[in-house]
Amino acid sequence: MNDRIRTDIAHNARVWNYWLGGKDNYPVDRAVGDQVTGFYPSIGEVARADRAFLGRAVTFLAADAGMRQFLDIGTGLPTADNTHEVAQRAAPDARIVYVDNDPIVLTHARALLTSAPEGVTEYVDADAHDPEKILAAAGATLDLSRPVAVMMLGILNFVLDTGEARTIVRALMDAVPSGSHLVLTHPTLEPELGGEGNKAAMAFWNENATPPITARSRAEIASFFDGLDLLEPGILSCSRWRATDEEAPVVAQFGAVGRKP
Secondary structure (H helix, E strand, O other): OOOOOOOOOHHHHHHHHHHOHHHHHHHHEEHHHHHHHOOOOHHHHHHHHHHHHHHHHHHHHEEEEEEEEEEEEOOOOOOOHHHHHHHHHHHHEEEEEEEEEEHHHHHHHHHOOOOOOEEEEEEEOOOOOHHHHHHHOOOOOOOOOOEEEEEEEEOOHHOHHHHHHHHHHHHHHHHHOOOOOOEEEEOOOOHHOOHHHHHHHHHHHHHEEEOOOOOOOOOHHHHHHOEEEOOOOEEEHHHHHHOOOOOOOOEEEEEEEOOOO
């Protein structure tokens, strides 16, 4: 077992895996996951809605927007319909680089490193706080002079300082050309999305699990898209972003996609 893997404290990637019905988790992850669910019963819906958003956004980018390169930061543990599977279903020649610094994700990276013969899938062990390292490593697989879809689903909430989070996004988007996209999801406490329940759940998480997490407002999330063209329908619950099911429950997780002009 990787000596970086700790089984005595819950970790986000494994708890998220548990909420999605996966088996790559430990008793401590399930215990904390159940406690968080007690504070915020719809957290499982948030996890599923976030995953469904990924599917819709990547399908749109690959099938309609012509994107052939994806940089997925904060990959998490492999589950159904990972980014490369969705992208290569629409565009078999798509190239995908996954980025995560969680050792248990690293041990499962081989499950991500599958690709359609025409495309490429690669994994980079790097931290979201270090965009320069990410870009340097991704440049071995992706052509950064051509448009890239930068995916940051549920990852900026682990960058606690909003100014630092903006700097990270700007460094990534400054390094890719016009026609690139930013794909983002982020938890919120805003009441219109039912986010009040997140407050107690996040406080419990930060005392009992790792890494620590923060929520942000719509305005703060909008600031990550400064200089980009926000695609319709804008910033809204990720469960409703271009959803075919108009009855999908609203979850306290914003989702949005922006294009670099």
